[in-house]
Amino acid sequence: MKKAATTILSILLIALILTACTGTEGSPEGGDEAMMTSAVGTMVSSFFGTQTAIYTPPSPTVISTNTFLPTPTLQLSTGTIGPTPTGTFIYFSPTPGTITPTGTLPTPTVNSASLAVGCNNLAFVRDVTIPAGTVFKPNEYFSKTWKVENNGTCDWLYQYTLTLSGGDAFGGKNTKIQKLVKPGSWTELTIGFTAPSQPGKYTSYWRLSNGQSMFGATLGVSFTVSANPTATPTFTSTPVTPAYLGP
Numbered sequence: 238m239k240k241a242a243t244t245i246l247s248i249l250l251i252a253l254i255l256t257a258c259t260g261t262e263g264s265p266e267g268g269d270e271a272m273m274t275s276a277v278g279t280m281v282s283s284f285f286g287t288q289t290a291i292y293t294p295p296s297p298t299v300i301s302t303n304t305f306l307p308t309p310t311l312q313l314s315t316g317t318i319g320p321t322p323t324g325t326f327i328y329f330s331p332t333p334g335t336i337t338p339t340g341t342l343p344t345p346t347v348n349s350a351s352l353a354v355g356c357n358n359l360a361f362v363r364d365v366t367i368p369a370g371t372v373f374k375p376n377e378y379f380s381k382t383w384k385v386e387n388n389g390t391c392d393w394l395y396q397y398t399l400t401l402s403g404g405d406a407f408g409g410k411n412t413k414i415q416k417l418v419k420p421g422s423w424t425e426l427t428i429g430f431t432a433p434s435q436p437g438k439y440t441s442y443w444r445l446s447n448g449q450s451m452f453g454a455t456l457g458v459s460f461t462v463s464a465n466p467t468a469t470p471t472f473t474s475t476p477v478t479p480a481y482l483g484p
Contacts, residue, residue, distance in 0.1 A: 375462055408430055
């Protein structure tokens with residue numbers, strides 16, 4: 238547009254110069270001035286017409302409207318959540334060991350019902366005499382007594398016998414109970430023993446028998462035979478009678 242304005246100004250300037258020149262020389266009928274004016278007008282019209290033909294304004298560019306894609310929908314798969322694992326805590330309480338004194342009998346944990354034979358059974362209650370580890374002299378005689386209970390379902394008869402079941406008898410004899418013991422009742426059973434002549438620790442085991450088979454808990458006696466004490470020499474002092482010297 239700046240270039241077109243410059244061109245127009247140049248044409249007008251030329252037209253004015255030509256007009257001035259014509260006016261100076263004069264024209265009898267003014268025909269030259271009119272002709273010049275017409276020529277200038279024609280040039281201006283021709284120029285604008287040419288500019289119009291040359292300059293064609295560009296067609297406006299249509300900007301397409303953006304099309305927004307649909308917002309994606311987040312789909313979460315529905316899963317089955319398993320049970321929450323539960324930790325298992327294991328607690329351990331140490332049990333101090335039991336030291337068995339010398340000469341004592343271990344007491345095993347036994348289901349008393351498993352010791353029954355038919356309707357007969359026996360449960361050990363306690364030692365009445367000679368606790369485990371008792372010390373005797375060689376060849377010393379002693380009696381061992383146990384307190385027991387009839388935990389069966391039938392009577393113990395007179396001929397039921399306390400019988401050796403393990404170890405040495407140490408002079409003990411199979412002994413009949415010589416009494417009737419009802420179920421749920423208790424009694425005491427006694428056997429006499431003689432300690433061996435050799436020092437050491439000894440154990441003997443006994444069970445009650447109905448004449449055909451032994452039944453119930455095992456009754457034990459555990460003892461120690463000491464060595465013969467060493468004889469201690471005895472010193473006898475003889476009194477000294479002082480001698481009489483006289484006057």
